[in-house]
Structures are given as structure tokens and as C-alpha cells.
Amino acid sequence: MYALKSSRRSIRSIRELTDGEVDLHGPIVTLFSGGLDSSYLLYRLVQAGATDVHAISVGLGGDERNTQIQRITDTLGVRLRFSDARAAFVEEFVRPAIAASSVYLDTHPISSSLSRPLIARIAVDMAREVGAQVILHTANRSQNTLRRLNCSLELLGFEGYFGSPYELDPVDREVKIKELRAVGLDEMAERSASGDSNLWCREFESGALDDPEEHSVPESYYRWSAVRDSPVPPTDVSVTFRAGVPVALNGRQCPLADIIEELNWTVGAHGLGRYTGLEHLPGGAKVLEIREMPAAWLLLASRRHLETAVLDAETIREKLHVEQVWVREALEGRWFGALRAACQAFVLQLSTPLDGVVRWRLSGGRASTTSIVADAPLYVRNREDWEHAAIRSELAHWGRGTGQWHS
Template sequence: MGLTVALAYSGGLDTSVCIKWLQEKYKAEVITVTLDLGQKDNLREIGKRAYLLGARNHYEVDARHEFVTGYVYPAIKANGLYEGKYPLSTALGRPLIAEKLVEVAQKEGADAVAHGCTGKGNDQVRIDVTVRSLDSSLKVIAPVREWNMTRDEEMTYAQNQGIPIKPSKSIYSVDQNLWGRSIESGPLEHPDQEPLPDAFEWATLPEEAPDTPGYLDLEFLEGVPTKVNGQELNPVELIQFVNQLGGSHGVGIIDHMEDRLVGIKSREVYECPAALTIIEAHKDLEKLVLTRNELEFKSSVERE
């Protein structure tokens, strides 16, 4: 008898292939789980695609508010910038994805959970560790780590399995949520090449930004922003507003060499207008209200 597996499903090529691969290798019944973290995907179409590929059941979870209050807020309080540059936008969502995967797996009586992370990055560790800490009885399957297919081989597998392949509109691999947008692949694989303008969607290039400044008045309560320009907004709306305003003025582009947990270096490009704006404002607020010794101690703790 095969396994019942809860799969973190994005609707893209990798996790679509995962459905068929799990069915083939493990004789698995697959339950797909898609979280709305503000990535602006067509979630209804993702659900339809999951059922088309043979998912037994599909869950769509609106986790935007929980993502902000449970993960982004603590990151703001900690001035969370990995290696002083990256506001952990993609990273913050992975434990929440893992948590919801476990909830669905327990509800469905699943034997395992699965995800589409590769063996190269930090996300695999975040999901694996979170799942095991929440329910050690669940097996964790990472098909992309196991199948060892090249991209071309994966495309061939998809065609042979009758998986519809959408023509890609971009040469980039993109992962995004409310807190930021991660851009990889294509010419960005070469650290000596400057990102082309078509890599960006949220941030206006500095040379194209308005000549007149934009002003943003952020009000904080207990370490997190609650009002913008005197208007109280809910957590999701506030971040969306700051993303739009900051991005329109050329704020938010990050390009740096990142150290991965597994010991490799990776060139990473991000767009994080709201994250950089809010964290910078929070750091300045701390300078206003904390002593020099408190600031030095907090800075050392944040780096660890």
C-alpha cells in the first residue's frame, strides 16, 4: 500500500512534476497545499492544476496576516538583515509553509510531507527541521533532491507524464511574498553581470525614479509599524502600501553574494522596498530611545 503525502505545491514545474513522481515512486496519494503569502499568483488556477495532475485533495490557505504578525513582525523587531543585506523575505515564509503542511498532513492522516526544495539552498533545512520539530512521526520527502534530474530531463519527464508545461514568460526564477521578491537564474548566475531592468517588477530603477522626493511617516507601536502617514492600516495593507511607495522611488533593490548554510556561495538579487524601508525606520527609532550600550548589545544579538 502506498503513502499518503501532503505536498507544498506552488503550481510550477518542479512541484507539478513532484505530484507525478510521488505517485510513480511511492504509489502515493498526494494532497497539495498552497499558501497565500501575498505572492499574487492565481490560486484558483493552481488548485485546478493540482486536481488535473491527480491530487486527491487540495488546500488553499490564506496565511498573509499570520505571516506578517507571526514572522515579519519579529524580524522587524530584530532588524532582520541576513549578512547585513537580505531581509529574509523568502526564508521567513518557509517555517509557516512547513507548519501548515503538518496541519494538513495530520488532518488527512498522511504518512509524509513533501516539498520542492533543492539540495543547494537553506530552504530545505528550514522546512525539514520545522516539520520534524512539529511531528517527528512524519516522513519528509524532497523529490528534487532525490531524482537528480537536470532541467531538460525534468521537462522531458513532464512531457512524458502529460504534465502541461506553460511557456515561461521570464528567463528568471522568482519567489515572492509580501516581504520581498527573490530573483534567480538567467544572467544572474554570473556575479560579474549587472541585473537587467527586466529582472525587476516592484522597484523603479534609480535613473527612472521621480526627481521629487516622496515622504513616508511611519508610526510604531511596541516595535512594529501600525500607521502610515497618519492612517491606521492592517498589517497586510501597510506592507503593500510601503512596497508600492518605496518601490516607486527606487528603494528596495539588493544584489549581494550570500553564504548558504550548506557551505556554498550564491549570488542573490532581491526587491524588498517595504522591508528595507521599515527596518531602516525601526533602527533609527531604536537610536532615539535606546542607550549606546543597549544598542551595542542588541546589535551583537541580532548578528547571532
């Protein structure tokens, strides 16, 4: 368990990097996605005289373009550190999220809340490896990533400076593009929205998607659920669970990561798994986010069907409440906190009897279950037979015509 520090040394503006308190000649770790904000931060660090910058790119099975990322760091003269964390992301973060049915306020499955604590952990490990006393990221005040990363870094016990220089010192998009163009990075002007991707989700926000009252998502943003040139024939899909964990797809046993990857394409081909949602910022303001999560949609729905087949109604009602506590803790950046761990223990206890298979028919942009099979079901397969059996059982407790109940 990680202990929350009472205070930390914050980096909240670009000016704080140049006021002499932070050693720009010592090792500095930055989280680097290859986007406009993270590229511009590297540029500003180099311009300020930083000589030992370690830019970490974390691979989570998303849209990472390693050659482009390498070109940016090479152009800026910064050392790139790539960490392939796909397996850790799925096993340590997505798997617990499936058990917790982690859906934000009944609108969309959570995603970046799962990746940020892992990214923070990798950054702390790298900082300790190279002796860095500074970890920087580029989230701004309108992004929930700001508190998720900061809180994770704090709970992980990092003792140096950390934070986002954009929190109190935002830089206009046009300024970033102009200055990066001047050093040969022309491709930054092509970004019309901010994107985040991993094996579990592809997410878009900001820019052209700022206004909830008027937004239109270009079809080119989508990948898994992009409209096909020709109609997609009906598809039958089955998911097998053991102790609540997906272990087989269409009867084939395979790792969870492979199940997610295949379902993203299979379910997405039918246009399923798109989400539009509003998420809160500190203070209560809401921001628009667009998600593409085909595998998450089907897996969470399948698991809920299996839960309803096996668990009694009161237990499910209580789990629904605990799920939202779990989601809140993850959403606020407290993945490494005690309350989320306690909620996780609760949902895992309920996962033990969740063995079975859920089958679907995907067709014409719709999905319908065709079979829900549980190893230890509470469901009735023939209502008439069940009614007759229930009546016989009830009458057996009476005194065979005496009208007296025998306990």
C-alpha cells in the same frame, strides 16, 4: 517549545518513494508552489501510482496565481489545498523580524527564513488532518530552503517521512520540461529563474542568475520597483511606531499588513529596496540571490532611527550582536528553537520605549529623513542650549567658587 528529535525518517531521492517503504496509496502531503520543481514532483508521484496526494499552496501575499496552480493540479489529477496564511505570516513572523532588525550580515533583510517555518507548520497540520505519514517538498542542495524546511518539520515533531526527493536525486531542467510538456503543461519552459514571493519580499535565484560574476536581472522580474514610464514626483512618507511596531502610515492607523503592502508600491516607485546578496550554504559555498523589498528597507531603517533616538549606545551595541544570533537561528531553520525565542524576548524588552514617528522624503531614487520624533528621546534639539545647561549643571556640583566638588 518544540523538542528536537534525535532521528527522523528521511526522503532524499525519488527512488526512495518507489522502493516500497513509503505507502504510495496512503495520503501524501506535498508543498506546491506551481513552479517547475514542485509540478514535476506531482507528476512523478502520479506516475509512480500515488492515489491520495494533497498539494498545499500557501498564500503569503506574494505572486500566487491560483488559476494557474489549479490548472496544473487538475491536469495531473491531484487534489489542491490552498491555505491563505497572509495574516499569520505578517503577525507571527514578519512582526518579530522587524523587532529583531533581521538583516543577513548587513547585506539584505531575510525573507524565506520567515516563510518556511510557517509553511512547515501548515504542512504538519494538514498531514495530521488527513492522516498523512509523508510530507514532501522540492528544495535541492543549492537552496537554503532544504535545511529550513527539514529542520522546521523536525522541530515541529512530525513523526512520518519528510524531505525533498531532489536532495540526492536532481533531475535536469530540460528533462522536467519535456515530460511535463508531454502531459500538456507547456508553460514550464518559460521559467528562466527560480522565484519566491510573499508580502515582505520578492526573491529570484538560479537559472540565469547562477553566476555572481556575470548576472543581469531582467527588469521584467521586478514588480514593486519596476521602472515607471514617467518620472515619479517626490513623495513624503511617515511611519508611526508604538512599542517598536509600525501602527500608522502618513498619520492613518492601519494593520501592519496594509502598511507593508502600501509601502512596497510607494517606496518601490522610487526604485528603492532592491538587494543583491550572497548567502552561504552548508559547507561554506555561497549562492547569489536577488531581492526586491521596498517596505522592508524603509521600515527597518525607520525603526533603527527610532532606536538610536531612544536607546543608549551600549544597549544598541548589544542588540546588534543579538540580532545576528537571531538571524542565524532563523536562517538555519531553527525558528521553533529555544535560542531564537530567547533572542526574541531580549529584543522585545527593548521595544517597549520605541514610540515615535519617522518621516522621509523620497525623490529621484534617493531617500532622506526629514524628521525623527521620539516620545522619550535622548537626542539634543539645540546644541547651544544643551551645552549651557550642561555647564550650569556641572558647576552646580562645585562648591560655588570653593573649587570643591559636592557629590
